[in-house]
Amino acid sequence: MTSQRRVVAEVLDGEHVHLTADEVHARAVAKLPEISRATVYNTLGELVSLGEVLEVATDKRAKRYDPNAHQPHHHLVCARCGAIRDVHPTGNPLADLPDSERFGFTVSDVEVTYRGVCPNCAGG
Amino acid sequence: MTSQRRVVAEVLDGEHVHLTADEVHARAVAKLPEISRATVYNTLGELVSLGEVLEVATDKRAKRYDPNAHQPHHHLVCARCGAIRDVHPTGNPLADLPDSERFGFTVSDVEVTYRGVCPNCAGG
DNA sequence: GATTGACTTGGACTGAGTCCAATGTAGGAT
DNA sequence: ATCCTACATTGGACTCAGTCCAAGTCAATC
Incomplete structure (x- = not known):
């Protein structure tokens, strides 16, 4: 190193x-x-x-x-200013994808991005 | 036009x-x-x-x-060849984000991307 | 001290997308 | 049908993020 x-x-x-x-x-x-x-x-x-x-x-x-790679999490992004927060939704979206919707893929990963407006941008 | x-x-x-x-x-x-x-x-x-x-x-x-904008859906992407399929998971990921994880944001939208390997790429 | 191989550097290059001034055109007004 | 004008289109220059590469540097080894 x-x-x-x-x-x-x-x-x-x-x-x-x-x-x-x-x-x-x-x-x-x-x-x-x-x-x-x-x-x-x-x-x-x-x-x-x-x-x-x-x-x-x-x-x-x-x-x-x-750098927060070891704890699985998703992201919440402000559509106006681009601010990003780590979030931890309940439930497992992988389980929500039925076999009939997998088209033979080996699905290994899922990425969830929530979008909205942060309190700063909404307040102003 | x-x-x-x-x-x-x-x-x-x-x-x-x-x-x-x-x-x-x-x-x-x-x-x-x-x-x-x-x-x-x-x-x-x-x-x-x-x-x-x-x-x-x-x-x-x-x-x-x-162009498939009128039916809500998410995407399944092959990590090797980039092929994309529209998918329709069960459940509503918006409902899976508790208030305590919203940090005051007005959350309006969620985007889910599944990743995996398509049958073509796996088979070859 | 010379050799070696990996790491670093900086600059050129690429790909995707934006911007802008000049030009073209659709379609309403006459 | 012709004219006008606002809007759409064009092409080229530009930006921004990222990649590539040849040359230079460095540390460890012989």
Whole structure:
């Protein structure tokens, strides 16, 4: 493990962060001025492969990186400001997909994104 | 309504299509050779605003446009080849999000994406 | 101290999408 | 039928996120 990778891992440390790659890069630069974007992308890619970090694509702009990979959860996104909260719905959506709706697929994963308006945006 | 818009609407006609904007453009060009990409994007954007077509962002590449907007449904995506099927799970995931997990948001919508491997990719 | 191989760098490149000024056109007014 | 005008279309430049690659760096090994 190199100093660059350590810095990227440190940036992602913390529970409720959902940073874009560029935001990760910006924060990494603050700690290690000459780290490059390419290295940040490489390291994020490795962390994702290792299962340490999740990619979330809640908006259609940049992917976000979610360090809370070990507790399964879904996301609630504000349609106005883009704020993201981790949420834990009851029930298991995988169980809600009957065999007749699986078309022979081996279904392994489900991703749920709730959309709405956050109190800040609603209040203003 | 102009001929360009008619052509875009025609391309999207059909139940189980999930085309990217470029694919829509390619098919539109086959019917109306000089239609531009910008017009295809404009028209798709309007159809989305009108609620006639849904944007789906199942992979991290191009958005796809789903003309099946009037029957609520979710998507099942093959992790290998990207094939997309419309699915209709039982249950209502909105009801599965308790108030305590809404953080004051006004939640209006939920999007569920199942991932797995399709029979083609599994068999090969 | 030289070799090695993995890691990093920066810049060029790609793909998807947006923006904008110039041009074209549908369809109502005359 | 012709004219007008507001709106639609065009194409090209631009942005943004991300990938690729050749060259450079570094640490551990021989």
